Amino acid sequence: MLPQHALVTFLPYSPTLQFEQFTVYSPPASLHPRLGQAGDAIYDAHTQSLIVRCADQTEISVTLLQQENKRVLGANDFWNGIRRDGLTDGILKLRSFPL
Numbered sequence: 001m002l003p004q005h006a007l008v009t010f011l012p013y014s015p016t017l018q019f020e021q022f023t024v025y026s027p028p029a030s031l032h033p034r035l036g037q038a039g040d041a042i043y044d045a046h047t048q049s050l051i052v053r054c055a056d057q058t059e060i061s062v063t064l065l066q067q068e069n070k071r072v073l074g075a076n077d078f079w080n081g082i083r084r085d086g087l088t089d090g091i092l093k094l095r096s097f098p099l
Contacts, residue, residue, distance in 0.1 A: 007060075009039075009052075010095040011067070012086045017094070019052075020072055021064035027057045034091065035059065041092040043079035050075040052094065 006018040025031055032042055035053035044051050049061040066072045073081070086092060 006066075010097065011082075012093065012095075013083055016068040018066045018068075019060065019062045019064075020066055022049075022060045022062040025059045025061065030057070031059050031061060039094040039096065041094055042090065043075060045076075048074070048076055050079065050092075 006020050009017050011017050032044060032051045034042060035051065038053055038055050041050055041052040047061055049063045050065065052060050052062060054060060063075055064072055065075065065078050
């Protein structure tokens, strides 16, 4: 098994968010119907992961992640600790660049 590099994105209220452990799903394998555009993310209790919509309708299922200057967390712990004012209708909006 080859080592996997972390993916980096940006939260509305934190400099960076690294996806440390994830699986990629390509269309037509959609994991969550509420994700409309690239950067939308939601916690899925069934898979215990953060589901993120990426470009070309690809989705990733993230099980371990890390905010800048914080420890690595499981997706459930991360989702329970995020600021709810950063959600839009229960969807976390991630960005590909900092503000």
